[in-house]
Amino acid sequence: MRPGVLVTIVGMAAATYLTRAPLLLALSDRPLRPRLRLWLRLIPLAVLPALAIPMVLLRPDGNPALTPANPRLWGAIVVLALTAARANLLLSVAAGVVVVAILRHFGF
Amino acid sequence: MKGSFPLVPSVFVYATVWGGLARQAGLSLGEIALMCLIVTAGASQFVAVPMIAAGFPPLAVIATTYVVNMRHYLMAATLAPAFRGFPRRWLALIAHGVNDESFALAVARRNPPDPWFFLGSVVAVYGSFIGGALVGSVLGGLVSDPARYGLDFAFPAVFLALVVVQLRRRGDWAVAGGAGLLALWIAWRFLGNWHIVVAGLVASGLGALIMRPEDA
Numbered sequence: 517m518r519p520g521v522l523v524t525i526v527g528m529a530a531a532t533y534l535t536r537a538p539l540l541l542a543l544s545d546r547p548l549r550p551r552l553r554l555w556l557r558l559i560p561l562a563v564l565p566a567l568a569i570p571m572v573l574l575r576p577d578g579n580p581a582l583t584p585a586n587p588r589l590w591g592a593i594v595v596l597a598l599t600a601a602r603a604n605l606l607l608s609v610a611a612g613v614v615v616v617a618i619l620r621h622f623g624f
Numbered sequence: 625m626k627g628s629f630p631l632v633p634s635v636f637v638y639a640t641v642w643g644g645l646a647r648q649a650g651l652s653l654g655e656i657a658l659m660c661l662i663v664t665a666g667a668s669q670f671v672a673v674p675m676i677a678a679g680f681p682p683l684a685v686i687a688t689t690y691v692v693n694m695r696h697y698l699m700a701a702t703l704a705p706a707f708r709g710f711p712r713r714w715l716a717l718i719a720h721g722v723n724d725e726s727f728a729l730a731v732a733r734r735n736p737p738d739p740w741f742f743l744g745s746v747v748a749v750y751g752s753f754i755g756g757a758l759v760g761s762v763l764g765g766l767v768s769d770p771a772r773y774g775l776d777f778a779f780p781a782v783f784l785a786l787v788v789v790q791l792r793r794r795g796d797w798a799v800a801g802g803a804g805l806l807a808l809w810i811a812w813r814f815l816g817n818w819h820i821v822v823a824g825l826v827a828s829g830l831g832a833l834i835m836r837p838e839d840a
Contacts, residue, residue, distance in 0.1 A: 517652060517654045517655055517658070518652075518655070520682060521651070521655050521676060522655075522658075523682045524672070524676060524682040524685045524686065525655065525658050525659050525662065525663065526662070527682055527683075527685075527686035527689075528659070528663045528668065528672060528685065528686055528689040529662035529663045530686075531686050531687075531689050531690035531693070532663050532664075532665050532668065532689060532690070532693045532696070533719065533720065534690065535690065535693040535694055535695075535696035535697055535700075536693075536696045536700055536719040536720060536722040537700070537715075537716060537719035537720075538697075538700070539697055539700035539701040539704060540700040540703060540704050540707065540715055540718065540719045540722065541712060541715050541716065541719065542704060543704050543705070543707065543708055543715075544701065544704055544705075545704075545705050547701065547702075548697075548698065548701050549837075550837035550838065550840050551832055551833075551837045551840075552832075553698060553837075553840040554831075554832045554835060554837055554839055554840035555828055555829065555831075555832035556694060556695055556697055556698040557695070557698070557840055558796070558799050558827075558828035558831045558832055558835075559691060559692075559694050559695060559824060559825075559828045560667065560692065560695055560786075560787075560790065561787060561790055561791070561796055561799050561800045561803070561828065561831075562799050562800065562802075562803035562823065562824045562825075562826075562827035562828040562831070563671075563688070563691055563692050563803070563820060563821075563824035563828075564667075564671075564783040564784070564786055564787045564800075565783070565784070565787055565800045565801070565803045565804030565807070566803045566804060566806070566807035566819065566820045566823035566824045566827070567671060567688075567780070567783050567807070567820050568779075568780040568783035568784050568787070568804065569804035569805070569807055569808050570807055570808050570811040570812075570819060571674070571779065571780040571783075572780050572784075573808055574808070574811055574812060578811070578812065579812070580808075580812060587774075587777075588777055588780065591774065591777050591780075591781060592780065592781070592784055595781045595784045595785055596784055596788060599784070599785045599788035599789060600788055605785050605786075605789065606637060606638070606641065608781070608785050609641075609778060609781040609782055609785055612774075612777060612778075612781040612784075613773070613774040613775060613777055613778050613781060614774065615774070616774035616777040617772070617773050617774030618774075620771070620772070620774060
């Protein structure tokens, strides 16, 4: 096990436990305030695209790849279209992966 | 536990995919097993693997994990009244079991949820999650050139799919789109690896201030 990765995983575990334990142990009857509930619901909706969009649209050297010759762009369009059409989640992901593999096979 | 059996196949497959991708991203079997045992939070583990593979510093991965998992506060607060009367030492252990699937199932069944139903579901979900991840990590070791099969794209693909299924209100679209564009700009213009946490917190915070609280 690499030491840096070990530190990362233990830190992830501690950070995650900090999101689970305090409010369960508090045993409070008071529900969270509506605006706080709204914020907690919106966080994953903001974090996931913040992670995904740069992975799709930036090249490894950090410059934008906003061209039709970027296989990941087409993969992303396929995934978004299929999930929006309520296709099965894993199926949508698999379709996106296949599109990227095919485009790369043809040299894009 | 029986009531949670329908969850088992989908959690198992999800975990298998994660285990396979984690292996191909260069995580060892030991690292994969440890993460499953002590982090045990699927979405954040999907998020962490490409960051670790790209050599992000531990603090950036840990902070991102925290933000991704902040939704647990919501679940823990909703579950808390159901666990009144349980010894606190148990609760400290039970807390590790808070997860999306068990929460959704227990709350859909009864509110406030039945604590024993929730615990049974936690056992079912954890067993299938860890089993699936181990099967996946063994299978993942068999594919030698993941990029050739587009498998590196599976990470952003999972993230995009998870966003789309959560979009409910018009404001949700603005938050998701705004966060993506802001992160793209930060990642392009600035060095470092904080675009995910910064864009995630700014976009969700603005959304929570501007949208109506009833949209929660």
